[in-house]
Amino acid sequence: MSKPGTKPMDYEGILAQIAQEIAAQTDRGTPADYIPQLACVDPAHFGMAVALADGRVFTTGEADTRFSIQSVSKVFTLSLALGRFGDRLWSRVGREPSGLPFNSILQLEHEQGIPRNPFINAGALVVTDAILAGHAPREVLGELLRFIRACAEDEDIHIDDAVARSETRHGDRNLALAHFMAAHGNLHHVPALTCGTYFHQCAIEMTPRQLAMAGRFLVGASGFPSQISTGSVRRINALMLTCGHYDGSGDFAYRVGLPGKSGVGGGILVIAPGRASIAVWSPGLNAQGNSALGTLAVERFAQKTGWSVFG
Numbered sequence: 001m002s003k004p005g006t007k008p009m010d011y012e013g014i015l016a017q018i019a020q021e022i023a024a025q026t027d028r029g030t031p032a033d034y035i036p037q038l039a040c041v042d043p044a045h046f047g048m049a050v051a052l053a054d055g056r057v058f059t060t061g062e063a064d065t066r067f068s069i070q071s072v073s074k075v076f077t078l079s080l081a082l083g084r085f086g087d088r089l090w091s092r093v094g095r096e097p098s099g100l101p102f103n104s105i106l107q108l109e110h111e112q113g114i115p116r117n118p119f120i121n122a123g124a125l126v127v128t129d130a131i132l133a134g135h136a137p138r139e140v141l142g143e144l145l146r147f148i149r150a151c152a153e154d155e156d157i158h159i160d161d162a163v164a165r166s167e168t169r170h171g172d173r174n175l176a177l178a179h180f181m182a183a184h185g186n187l188h189h190v191p192a193l194t195c196g197t198y199f200h201q202c203a204i205e206m207t208p209r210q211l212a213m214a215g216r217f218l219v220g221a222s223g224f225p226s227q228i229s230t231g232s233v234r235r236i237n238a239l240m241l242t243c244g245h246y247d248g249s250g251d252f253a254y255r256v257g258l259p260g261k262s263g264v265g266g267g268i269l270v271i272a273p274g275r276a277s278i279a280v281w282s283p284g285l286n287a288q289g290n291s292a293l294g295t296l297a298v299e300r301f302a303q304k305t306g307w308s309v310f311g
């Protein structure tokens with residue numbers, strides 16, 4: 001929305017410039033290789049979508065190609081868990097940045113099996129374990145898909161079983177985190193059940209357009225779907241800003257200045273509060289396991305629009 005007398009933002013032009021800049025990059029990062037099914041994804045892919053509060057959607061590149069959302073799914077499970085348990089959730093998981101890799105086990109020993117935040121793997125396992133209470137994995141995954149489809153207003157969103165199986169076969173590290181938390185009484189289901197559900201939630205595949213549409217419930221703009229309370233929207237955005245990129249969260253906040261959640265599939269969901277939901281996909285990762293060129297693309301987008309939560 002532009003004020004009278006100001007030039008409307010040329011979103012199409014901005015996205016075209018970004019796509020050009022991304023295409024020219026030679027160092028594209030490395031796709032995740034610890035989930036074999038993701039290792040074979042071509043790092044040349046790039047797609048981006050912006051869903052604006054006024055209902056317009058702008059895209060560039062492969063905005064309609066599906067990718068594995070992986071840890072971006074943690075935003076949706078956290079939303080479900082906060083809706084169901086409210087502040088009680090925080091007795092099982094913290095709200096502090098970890099400063100450590102997403103799959104680290106180090107702090108868990110010092111902190112008696114209570115993970116630092118809901119976005120590192122240990123924290124996300126606790127969140128999934130919480131929403132499993134009283135439900136079979138199939139029901140939880142069904143509820144999660146219904147929630148995401150409702151947010152995106154798109155029924156064509158599914159789990160890629162090959163990716164889920166691939167991670168299940170190589171899931172020792174997450175199983176170790178789950179067992180460790182079980183030893184501290186912070187896992188209420190057997191590790192294989194919680195991990196199995198978690199691997200399937202991570203294997204949801206979406207296009208950048210679908211992800212941008214789904215993220216609108218976190219923008220807090222009238223006219224967008226409002227699946228959760230305003231208070232929860234603000235808190236989830238705060239957690240995305242401080243913890244959404246693991247040990248790269250500070251750098252992401254510095255470069256982009258907007259809350260974001262990454263996944264090892266190379267996707268990032270970025271929220272510009274009151275303005276837009278933005279999704280980008282580029283499979284090559286940086287050293288922290290976040291999309292290297294996806295970060296560059298949203299950094300450029302924030303520079304060109306002037307959008308930032310820091311004024």
Ligand code: DON
Nearest residue numbers: 070071102202262263264289
């Ligand atoms: O648990 C894992 O390792 C993956 N399913 C998800 C990790 C992830 O996406 C980290 N994000 N950048």
